[in-house]
Amino acid sequence: xxxxxQGAWTVVSNGYLVGFVQGRIWQGxxxxxxxxxxxxxxxxxxxxxCPIGSLxxxxxxxxxxxxxxxxxxxxxxxALFGRFVxxxxxxxxxxxxxxxKIPSKKxxxxxxxxxxxxxxxxxxxxxxxxxxxxxxxAAGVGLPWFCKWVCPSGTLFxxxxxxxANPTLRAVVGFIFSWKMALLILIMGLSVFIYRPFCKYxxxxxxxxxxxxKASFYRLKLNESACTxxxxxxxxxxxxxxxxxxxxxxxxxxxxxxxxxxxxxALTAGFFTGRRKIQPKDSVEGxxxxxxxxxx
Amino acid sequence: MSAxxxxxxxxxxxxxxxxxxxxxxxxxxxxxxxxxxxxxLECIGIG
Numbered sequence: 241x242x243x244x245x246q247g248a249w250t251v252v253s254n255g256y257l258v259g260f261v262q263g264r265i266w267q268g269x270x271x272x273x274x275x276x277x278x279x280x281x282x283x284x285x286x287x288x289x290c291p292i293g294s295l296x297x298x299x300x301x302x303x304x305x306x307x308x309x310x311x312x313x314x315x316x317x318x319a320l321f322g323r324f325v326x327x328x329x330x331x332x333x334x335x336x337x338x339x340x341k342i343p344s345k346k347x348x349x350x351x352x353x354x355x356x357x358x359x360x361x362x363x364x365x366x367x368x369x370x371x372x373x374x375x376x377x378a379a380g381v382g383l384p385w386f387c388k389w390v391c392p393s394g395t396l397f398x399x400x401x402x403x404x405a406n407p408t409l410r411a412v413v414g415f416i417f418s419w420k421m422a423l424l425i426l427i428m429g430l431s432v433f434i435y436r437p438f439c440k441y442x443x444x445x446x447x448x449x450x451x452x453x454k455a456s457f458y459r460l461k462l463n464e465s466a467c468t469x470x471x472x473x474x475x476x477x478x479x480x481x482x483x484x485x486x487x488x489x490x491x492x493x494x495x496x497x498x499x500x501x502x503x504x505x506a507l508t509a510g511f512f513t514g515r516r517k518i519q520p521k522d523s524v525e526g527x528x529x530x531x532x533x534x535x536x
Numbered sequence: 537m538s539a540x541x542x543x544x545x546x547x548x549x550x551x552x553x554x555x556x557x558x559x560x561x562x563x564x565x566x567x568x569x570x571x572x573x574x575x576x577l578e579c580i581g582i583g
Contacts, residue, residue, distance in 0.1 A: 264575075265573070265574075265575055266573075267573040267574070268573070269569065271568075271569055271572035271573040272565045272566075272568050272569035272572065274568070280576075280579050281571070281572035281573075281576065281579070282575050282576040282579045282580055286572075288572075289568055289569075289571075289572035290572075293571070293572070293576065293579060294568045294571065294572065297567060297568060297571035297572075298564055298567050298568065301567055303563075304562065304563075304564060304567065307559070307564065308555045308556075308558045308559035308562055308564060309555070309556060309558075309559025309560060309562070309564035309565060309568065310559070310564070310568065311552075311555050311559070312552045312553065312554070312555030312556030312557075312558075312559055313552070313556065314552070315548050315549070315551050315552030315555060316549055316552035316553060316556065317552075318548065318552075319545045319546075319548035319549040319552060320545075320549065383578060384576070384578050384579070387576060387578050387579040388578035388579075388581075388583065391579065394576075394579040394580060394581075395580070395581055398576075398579050398580045399579070399580035399581045399582075402575065402580055403580070409575075409580070409582060412582055413581070413582060414582070416581045416582065416583075417580070417581035417582060419581070420581040421581070452548070455541075455544040455545055455548060456545055457545045457549075
């Protein structure tokens with residue numbers, strides 16, 4: 241079901257099909273609105289703007305000191321969904337999910353796995369915020385460093401289709417495109433063996449939404465009285481999270497695999513707005529029927 | 537869960553809405569539109 245939602249969202253948010261044929265992009269006013277996921281605004285089909293690209297664009301200007309508009313989108317999406325966006329509404333996340341379905345030996349964790357997850361916060365701070373803000377040319381304009389040197393979503397959804405359909409752009413391809421293609425191939429290759437390597441280690445948008453996981457409306461909740469500590473949820477989690485210890489872990493992308501695999505239905509995911517009572521349908525056979533506020 | 541913790545998503549959402557409105561009045565919408573409505577050469581690996 242999640243795969244269908246991801247696919248549908250990718251198609252709907254990149255539905256300007258004429259752009260793919262003619263090698264150009266949609267230029268209407270909807271491009272001023274940020275979409276929740278990492279969806280390059282130079283993708284020929286994109287109707288909206290990538291929040292990370294927009295953030296860099298505003299920071300790179302001479303006039304604007306603080307990016308209120310894009311920060312507003314990030315705060316709103318973060319408060320509503322947290323990393324649910326990563327799990328359901330990110331086209332590049334979907335691509336990685338599909339690649340992970342290819343039968344192969346899977347690497348669930350390795351020595352520096354946890355340490356490397358902090359790298360995405362460094363990418364956010366340095367490539368997305370500091371460099372576009374501080375490194376300016378003579379005219380006072382900066383560059384979108386993350387888009388230029390890293391973003392594999394831009395290469396896959398914008399660079400490749402535009403270059404295939406537009407001979408003028410093809411004529412000026414150089415080293416940076418080769419570098420970005422190499423990075424894209426590396427990330428896509430790793431995605432066959434490691435679940436979502438880009439989301440885990442590099443994505444600045446995932447890093448941003450991770451900060452909201454403890455404070456978003458969409459949450460994961462654990463009914464401790466129903467949990468038998470069987471460990472099924474931890475085994476089901478491809479992001480390496482133990483929902484019984486930290487249902488609001490910053491690495492949780494709210495994919496719902498733990499909820500689906502919990503034999504006692506102790507885990508629930510959804511929009512929680514405040515006090516919630518355990519209803520009889522949430523309880524397991526033989527457990528006490530009580531009405532309490534669920535604590536984390 | 538404390539009342540403050542329960543109110544946090546609502547506070548963040550309201551803050552986001554406020555920032556959005558202030559950003560529009562600050563002229564940022566034009567910056568985003570002009571950037572997003574033209575092919576970003578850096579994004580596709582050319583610029």
